[in-house]
Amino acid sequence: MANVFEELTTFFGGQVPLAKALGVTQGTVSGWVRGVHGCSAEIAFLIERKTGGKFLASRLRPSLASASPTLNQTIRQASSNGQSVDDAVNPSSIKRCVA
Numbered sequence: 001m002a003n004v005f006e007e008l009t010t011f012f013g014g015q016v017p018l019a020k021a022l023g024v025t026q027g028t029v030s031g032w033v034r035g036v037h038g039c040s041a042e043i044a045f046l047i048e049r050k051t052g053g054k055f056l057a058s059r060l061r062p063s064l065a066s067a068s069p070t071l072n073q074t075i076r077q078a079s080s081n082g083q084s085v086d087d088a089v090n091p092s093s094i095k096r097c098v099a
Contacts, residue, residue, distance in 0.1 A: 005032040
């Protein structure tokens with residue numbers, strides 16, 4: 001079974017064309033294919049863009065898959081109904097602290 005970097009190499013037509021498309025050396029691509037090292041997150045996102053999403057960055061660099069979603073997706077907006085607009089700290093307490 002081919003690893004993702006072998007598939008990527010086939011997609012680009014070889015290690016040299018892939019290396020040129022990404023601005024890396026053929027030796028770097030060879031290291032990916034042989035499993036010596038992985039690609040950087042920056043290169044993974046570049047590959048995703050250059051392949052139109054056929055090769056996702058998270059597939060090329062699995063550590064990217066564990067990134068948490070944006071705050072808007074995970075935390076609902078708090079309602080302001082019934083919340084006080086007064087300061088949380090009594091002004092007399094502030095005056096005592098600032099001397």
